[in-house]
Amino acid sequence: MAEKLVGVNYAPPDLRAKITGRARYAEDFRxxxxxxxxxxxxxxxxxxxxxxxxxxxxxxxxxxxxxxxxxxxxxxxxxxxxxxxxxxxxxxxxxxxxxxxxxxxxxxxxxxxxxxxxxPFVLDPLQGLRPNGPNAYTEGNQFSGQDGWSTYKWTDADFAEVDAGRMPNPANPLVEWTKGDIEAGFAEATVIIEEAIVHQSVTHHPMEPRSTMAYWENGRLHAFVSTQSAQRTKMGMAGALEVDPEEITFVSEFTGGGFGSKIPGHTHMSLAPLMSRKIGRPVMHRVTRYEENYIGRARPGFQAWAKMGFRADGKCTAIDLMIVQDSGPYGAGDHNTASNIADITYTPGNMRYRGFPMYTNTPPKAAQRGPGGAQINGMLEPLIDQAARELNMDRLAIRILNAPTVEYGMGPRSQRMTSTRAKEALRLGAELFDYENKIQLSGQRNGSKVTGIGLGLSTYTAGSRGYDGLMVIRPDGKLYVYQGIGNLGTHSISDTARPAAELLGLNWDQVEIIWGDSSRGMPNSSVQAGSQTTHAHSRANYAAAQDALRKIRAIAARQLGGNANQYRVDNGRVLGPGGSMTFAQVAQRAIALGGEYDGHTLPGDLNAATVPAANMHVGTGLMGVARDNFGGEGGIYSWLAVFGLIELDVETGQFETKELVCATDVGTVVHPRSLGAQCYGGAIQGMGMAMSQRWVFDPQYGVPFANRLYTARPPSIMDAPRSMAWDAVGIPDPQTPTGAKGIGEPSVGAGSAVLTTAIADAMGGRCLCRTPLTPDLIVAELEGRPLPFGRLDQHVG
Amino acid sequence: MIELFRRDQNPWGQDILIGVSWDLMWMALVLAALFMVGHAIWFRSRAGAAHAAPAAVPPGTPERVVRHTLASRIFHWSMSAAMLALVITAFVPVMGLEIPAWVTIHWIAGVALIAAIIYHIIHAIGWQDFWSMMNFGPSFFRDLFAQTKHLMSASAPEPKGGKYPLDHRLYHHAVLVFSLAAVVTGVIMMMRIDTPFFAHNPYLLTDETTGVVFAIHGIAGVMFILLIASHIYFALRPDKRWLFWSMVRGWISRDVYAEHFDPTKWKATGDSSRPGTAATGALADASVSAPKEDA
Amino acid sequence: MHDVESVGVLEKKYSRRTFIKGVIATGATVSSANYLFRGPNILGAATLQSTTERLLTLTVNGQERRVDVLPNETLAMTLRYKLNLTGTKLGCDRAECGACTVLVDGVNQYSCSILTHQLRGRSVTTIEGLENADTGELSVVQQAVMDEGGFQCAFCAPGFVMSMTAMVANNPNVTREEARVALSGNLCRCADYDKILNCAMRAAELARSV
Amino acid sequence: MANMKDMIPAFDLVQPTTVEDAVDLMKDAGDEGWVLAGGLDTFDWFKDRIKRPRVVIDIGGIEEMRGFRDEAGGIEIGAMTTLTEVANHARVRSEFGVLATAAEHVATPQIRNQGTLGGNITQDTRCWYYRSGWPCYRAGGNVCYASAPLAMNREHCILGRSRCVAVNPSDTAPALIALDAKMVVQSPRRRLYDAEDYFIGPSVDITRMTVLEPGDLLTQVFVPAFWANSNFYFEKVRDRGSWDFQLVSVAAAFRMSGSTIEDARIAVNGVAPYPVRLDAVERLVRGEAASESLQNAAGELAIQGTRALRHNDYKIVMMRNLVRRAVRSVAA
Missing domain, CATH: 3.90.1170.50 (Aldehyde oxidase/xanthine dehydrogenase, a/b hammerhead)
Structure with missing residues (x-):
């Protein structure tokens, strides 16, 4: 029997290169x-x-x-x-x-x-909404493709409400949707929680700044790029440079993180190619950390008001959410996602959302791991606890009650999901955390330290459909999987090949992953973002593996006799009624047969971008190539329930996270260790957002000060929880053949939520309702000192 | 190469003025020294120069002619103290000697100076011969001409003036201009430091305007090095020492009055509050008359 | 003799009192010879030749490497751009991330924040120097990372591996909490800290069994 | 002139091997010289291209400035001894624990492996307006940006402001004050400073953090035996568990007689442009038992005269609490 590959830990094939210095990131090329x-x-x-x-x-x-x-x-x-x-x-x-x-x-x-x-410039989006507030553009502060520029402001009356600490009711919201009957929802409520919320912007700061090296040779561009995606980034670069994508040798073997800031590459990656073309020399654009702070993207900050109604039994009956978003100079979509995720996480049935994305003169915003969702889950979870407190309800029970099932449709169009195991995740996590006993420690004081229990629920997209898989079994008997996805450290390049290899009955040492170099063939792939890849490309590769399997069986039947369906594969052999063949023999046979077997004929539904990639390998062996036609309906979302225990020192405002427990619904677990790392890593990123990372500007000159790592304060190993545990519900997603969904995104909101709720819990239920919750804010709140800035001020700290 | 101004880049990388160059301080000190040496040499070279004969003193001229009332002396000395404190706290740290809390001393001295100036203005207008000091009419230019002539030619005697001779008036006006400049700019500068008077705010003026304010303050300060140095120099010169004593005691002797002043322009008065002035000791008289002997 | 020319600007600036022509002239012997001469002792007179002759011999991964180094050049830049040892990463260039960590005489330091000319006579180990050059055998730390499947994007990995190497050499009986402190000068933005600590503990275990 | 960062401008490097030569070279270089110790502060300035000395004097090769020398009256620590060496040194750990603890709290292991004791106490402030190269008072300009009404001054001072509101960032400085250490400065004249006099505020000289003027070199730190084996307390509050400078830190030494505080030295940092010795609190606690009321009184006394900027009011309570905790550490 060939080894089991799905659900089993393994060392990714690129790991040895990474720890011997052989792995080459963009700036390592000469x-x-x-x-x-x-x-x-x-x-x-x-x-x-x-x-x-x-x-x-x-x-x-x-x-x-x-x-x-x-x-x-x-x-x-x-x-x-x-x-x-x-x-x-x-x-x-x-x-x-x-x-x-x-x-x-x-x-x-x-x-x-x-x-x-x-x-004139505007840093704080709320200031830009003031009647005479500055605009980010000389032409105005709103743009539509049809009508061009216009200016949108609130009135003095709106700001009187804001200044009085209430949710304003501005005319003509820029974005608005409703579902159900919000009035009825609030009428039904026993408890209404209303808070003003501030979530800061946060720079992505991947470890590797976005350097690029490029040169042209005989009209062909060779580009070495730091990007999350690969094939899609190549297409993006071809567009930006207006060259034929096939005239680019695109190399991105390793990328030092992106977290959403390098999804289809980035705007400035095309400068080195342009300069190289201009001067006729290879050009290295080494981006420094300082530059990365500016051109490296950031998560948009929110200034928001949330009003949530709860029935006596704890059921959330209405949400009225309003978000002013710091969109930077070039826009961002987080707030829309945030509204949908608020709906799906707390299932009010009745909801109104009003959004105000505002351009500002701050570094550009882009998706950052769980964009929108991470902000809103982190900020709304303490409100759930407030409701539980007022209703005298258990904090876990109220979450289980409000968590969705697969029946609940998300957002204004009530989008349904392929699978939803949120309640199961909460129950699993509670068990793992020993919630029943741990919750008893809430508020317990030991000297100057108070225990706080945090819990939260978070969700995000976790898949997409319709991409292509490409693989070849060569005469050496090995399976070569050609990946067009990027390699930013999620292990997707190999994880997504494992279900395919398992289907083909191969041991892992019989599989070679080819990635990161377009000259070796990149099929049409998803962007490596939104936690799509595990889902999208385990499917695409599975489709290609099915294609390969069909061809293997056909060749076996042809060669050995019998019905193709009677042949099975194991350990690099195909076996059936007529005997067996090695894959090496099958590959040779495929080359001899030609046609579809070795890629001379390709399926007609392949994406145009896959064809040249497949053509590179025509005649090299048995080709498995297919489009993901598995189909499916509804959104693909994964879930993460999180539990944590902190000890807050009330004299210093510092705290230590003692325990963190993640329980996740990702369908089938493909690679447990990698999944755990995604849960923890994302959670710690979220914790960093909640406790230390900041975004500060001098208001006079509009200059950011958190423009380097020690002032931006991403979490260090000392800030990570002292003990961590994770588990997965493990129920396969019914709509995908591999059963697997992605996980990268929801862990960030979960990590943020575990701290925002735990800190509020340690402070006796008081919600500061802003991030980051640094020691100064905590100690000032505990000592009854006034907030040094406006309740909704942004970019301070 | 001596730089006149200090420039820097503001946070937006724009070139801005931030003040005068401290080279100017050294330049002023050198100039002051050169002036003193030059003047001393010049004065010696004019040893045999013409002197106007002592004026005929009108009858009834008291033995002690009151030159500075107590009120004006109090002003003078408090202003001097403030000025000295200001100049010392301004420049000594620049020279590299530490004065702890010099900023605090400086602004408090500045406030004292402002108070003294306000007092002086009220006092001068209400009680002193304001218009003779502020006279810029034909007589001013006559005096200017005569004084220039005296400086150019050893045969032209130093013209005699009223209570405030031309050189005193010119000095006063220079002090007036630079102290007002220093005071006005100083008040603006106080808005950038911690004082009880203003809510601290460095952004009331633009970067460039702030630079101009600092430059004016600096120029005024440097000018005070020159003015104070020359003032002290003259006060200590033997031929002018009577002036120093008059500012200490308030009066001058009848002989000094006759020698240096034109009684038609300044009608001498005695100290009505002190009827016994005539009986003051001989030592004082000797001091007062000493310049005469030296000259 | 290329005395005056090779001394260049410094000659004019400091006069001959502050360095020794003989040292400069003899070139190769400078680093050891400076104690032998009377007068002010200048370590590494090659530095004094910096305006003209900047050749320096560095011991990197056990090999002596001759390299032309500017006085203002950091070790990270020399490694990456002169010696083509690109395994050492520049994450921040400001001693704030640890990706550039190397060992200097066995001590982990940020190569972005040390001048190459400060390393005369010292031995530098980079990530490329951990593997056994002959057998390809991984170091205990590298093996531990393979065993535990450590790191995600791994841009931080060379730095972490170097810090772990120094750590297990110092104390193979390190506790998890001590390991956390020992690795607290390395940032991982993927925040794969749990797995990194697993690697550290595994490395210590392997080190103990060696 | 356009803004540029991250490349170190060219300089000449000299590497003396004796203090005498170093001082000599420094004198020659004058204002154009720069002393390079551990380099963590230095390279920041250089990479920001704000400080551009023509000559860098690397004192890393001066053996006499490294290591420990046991003396009758205490221990002498070379200024170029690394913080790791300080933190790990057996006698420092056993007798002057507060210094070892403070050294352990500096930044990160790599920085401690390279950063020196002398550099740690002599380093420049991290006021981000100043470090951004803005022409503030400390940089020779005519404004303090950090104390403007809406300025971002969370990490600035609550005591000792005088036009400049920056704070001293050193972790070991308050520990050395608590130990009544002496700083040995060579220029070429040899001078001794009490630790608390080594640091100066902006009212004395707004452009410097310490008594060191161009041409001065801190060569040794002498820790007298008087406070050896006292009861020590050190605490540093910071945002992250690694890298970060203190928000507020406290270092204290108590000589106990039973449960009575016979004598004490307490210093805080992060609250003023210089580490602050709390003489009044020391007088208050002398001869008392560290009761809760004494802890509270000490805390309240410590914060007398503090004044917050817009964003740093929290430092007042944090400082009060840390002083309380320091006294609490010797409670029965």
Missing amino acids: AQGMVFMKLLLSPMPHCRVRGVDDSRARRVPGFIDIMRASEVNQPEGPTEAMLTDEPKYEGEPILAVAAESEEACAAAIEAIELDLEPL
């Missing part, structure tokens, strides 16, 4: 004659470049050339360009300089004299 490129970043949060005097720069020894905004595509409306003459945030790239060395780049950039006209 080319003959390589020169460097650096960016000149805007010193002002909003300005117009009136003039650039580069005469002194051009005399710097080693200087090669400058690239200006006029040389790159300038899209209309609030869309990011690679370089701009009207920077919308402090740190936006104005121009790029190439020189023989980085030192020369730096010296040349310093020698450039800029003539800048400062323009």
Whole structure:
């Protein structure tokens, strides 16, 4: 029997390279004659470049050339360009300089004299809504493709409500949806909880800054890129450079994290190729951490009001949610997702959502692991506890009661899910955490330390459908799986091949994963985001494996006689009534047969992008290639229930997370260790958001100060929980052949929730309802000191 | 190369003025020293120069002619103390010698100076010969001409003036201009530090305007190095020492009055509050008349 | 003799009192010879030649490497761009992430925050130097990571592995809590800290059994 | 001139091997010189291209500035001794535990492996306005950005402000004050400073954190035996368990006679531009037992005269609580 691959731990095939220094990330590539490129970043949060005097720069020894905004595509409306003459945030790239060395780049950039006209800027989106508040763009603060720019403001009366601590009722919300009857919902409620909420923006700060190296050779671009996705990023780069994708050799073997900031690559990855084309030399664009802070994206912050009604039995009957979102200069969609996730997590049946995405002159926002969901789960969970407290209900019971089943439809269109095991996850987690006993410790004081129990529920998308799988069994008897997805550390490149390999009855050492280099063939793939990949590409590879299996059996039947269906595969052999063949023999046979067997003919429904990839391997062995036609209906969402115990020191406001327990619904578990790592890692990221990571601007000059790691404060190993445990419900998703869903996203909101609820619990139920919950805020609250800033102020700390 | 101003980049990378260069302080000190040495040499070279004969003293001129009332002396000395404190706290730290809490001393001295100035203005307008000091009419230019002539030519005697001779008036006006400049800019600067008077706010003015304010304050301060140095120099010079004593005691002797003043322009009065002035000791008289002998 | 020329700017600036021409002229002997000469002792006179001759011999992963190094060059830059040892990563270049951690005489340090010229006479070990060059055998720490399936994106991994290497060398009986402290100078944004600690404990276990 | 960061501008490097030569080189270099010790503060300035010395004097090769020397009256620690060495040194651990503990709380292991005791106490403030290269008072300009009405000053001072509101970031400084250590400064004249006098506030010189002027070199730290084996307390409150500077820290030494505090030295950091010795609190607790009322009185006395900026009111209560806890540590 071949080994079992699904649900079994293994060392990913790229691990050895990662710990011996052989793994090459974008900045590790070199080319003959390589020169460097650096960016000149805007010193002002909003300005117009009136003039650039580069005469002194051009005399710097080693200087090669400058690239200006006029040389790159300038899209209309609030869309990011690679370089701009009207920077919308402090740190936006104005121009790029190439020189023989980085030192020369730096010296040349310093020698450039800029003539800048400062323009009004807005940092706090709520300030931008004030009647005479500043706008992020000179043209206004709202943009639509049809009507162009306009200006949207609230009234003084609205702000009187805001200033009085109430939810305002502004006219013409920018986004609005309702479901059910919200009035009736609140009328039915015994308890109504209403809070104003602030969630800060958080820079992604993946470990690897988004460096790029590029050169052109005989009209062909060779690009070495830091990106989450691979094949899709290649397509994006081809679009940005207006070249044929097949004229790009795209390399992204390893990526040092992205968390949503490098999904289809990123805007500035195309600068090195452009500069290289301009100067005819290989160009290394080494992005520094400082630059990463600016061009590296951030999660949008929220200023929100939530009103939730609960029946006497604890059932949530209505949610009225309103979010003002810091969209940065180029927009973000988090708030919409947040509204849907609030609905699906607490199943009120009656809900109104009003959204106000506001452009600001702060670094650009983008999806960050659980975008929208992480913010809203982290911020609403303490409100659930407030309701439980007022109703004198158990905190777990109220969550189980309100958690959805598969019957509940999400959002205004009541979208149904393929599977929903939220209640099961909560029960599993409670068992693992020993909730019954641990909850007794809540509020217990030991010296200056108080125990707080945190719990929360979080969900996010976990799959997508319709991509292509490509694999070849070569005459060496091994299965070569060609992956078009990226390799940002989630182990998807190998995890998604395991169900396929298992289907083909192969041991893991008979499987080779090919990834990260488009010259070796990348089938049409999903972007590596939204926790889609485990679902999407275990399906796509499964489809390709089914195709391969069909062909193997057909060849066996042809060769050995009998009915193809009577043949089975095991240990790299196909066996059946006529005897057996090795895969090596099958591969040779496939090459001899040609046609569909070795890829000479391809299925007609393949994506156009897969065809060239498949063509690279025509005739090399038995090809399994197929589109994921498994179909399915409804959204694919995974769930994470989280439990935690903290000890809060009431004299210092510091706390230590003693325990963390994650229980997840991800359908079938493909790779347990990796799943656990996703649960913990995401949770700790969420905890970092809740407790330390920040986003601070000087209001006078609009300049961010949390612009490096020690001021941005991502969580360190000392901040991680002292003990951690996880488990999975393990009920397969019925709509996917592998049963597996993704998990990356929901863990972030869960981690945030476990701290926001635990801290509130340790503080006797008081919800500060803002993040990050740093020692200063906690100790000030405990000592009854006034908040040093406005209740809804953003970007402070 | 001496730099006149200090410039820097504001947080947006724009070039801004932040104040005067401290090279100017050293320059002022050097200039003050050069002036003193130059003046001493010049004065010696004019040893045999013409002198106007002592004026005929009108009958009834008291033995002790009151030159500075107690009120104006109090003003003068309190202002001097404030000025000295200001200049010392301003420049000594720049020279590298530490004065703990110099900013606090500086602004308190500044406030004292402002108080003294306000007192002085009221007192001058209400009780002193304000208009003779502020006279910029034809006589001012006549005096200016005569004084210039005296400086240019050894044969032209120093013209005699009223109570406030031209050089005193010019000095006063210079002090007035620079102290007002220093005070006005100083008050604006106080908004950037912790004082009981203002809510601290560095952003009331733009970066560039702030730089101009600091530069004016700095220029005024540097000018005070020159003014104070020359003032002390003259006060200590033997030929002018009577002036110093007059600011200490308030009066000058009849002889000094006759020698240095034109009784038609300044009608001498005695100290009505002290009828016995004539009986003051000989030592004082000797001191007062000493310049005459030296000269 | 290339005395005055090779001394360049420094010669003019400090006058001959502060260094020794003989040392500079003899080049290769400088690092050991400076104690032999009278007058002010300057460690590594090659530094004094920095404006012209910057060749330096570094011991990296047990090998002597001759390399041309600027006075203002950090070890991370020398490793990555001069010696092509790209396993050492630059995550922040500010001693704030630990991805660039290497061993200097067995002690873990941030290679982004040390000048290469400060390493004269010292031995540097990078991630590339852990594997047995002849047998390909992994070090105990590397083996532990393989056993435990450590790391996600692994951009931090070289740094963590170097810190773990120093840690197990110092104390193979390390507790999980001590390991946490020993590794607290390395940041993992994937926050795979639990698995990293598993690797650390496994590494200590392997180290004890060696 | 456009903004650029992350590349160290060129400089000449000199590597003296004796204190005498170092001081000599420093004198020659004058304002254009820069002393490189552990480099953690230095490279930050260099990489931000804000400080651009022409000459860097690397004192890492001066053996006489490294290590420990047992002396009759105490222990002398070379300024270039690394923080790891300080934290691990047997005698420091056993007799002057507060210093070892403070050294253990500095940043991260790698920083402690490289950072030196001298560098830790002599380092510059981390006020982010100042460190961003803004022309503030401390940088020779004419404004304090951090104390503007809406400025971000959560990590700034509550005591000792004088135009500048920055704080001293050192962990070991308060411990050395609690131990009544002496700083040995060579320039080339050799001077001794009491630890608390080594640090100066902006009212004395707004551009410096310590008495060191260009040409001065801190060579040794002498820890007298007087406070050896006292009851020590050290605590540092910070946002993250690693890397971060203190929000507020406290270091204290108590000489006990039974349950009575015979003598005490207490210092806090993170609250002023210099580490603050709490003489008044020391006087208060002397001769008393560390009862709850004494703990509270000590805390209240400690925060007298504090004044918050917009965002740092919390430091007042944090400082009070830490002083309380320090006294509580010797409660019966």
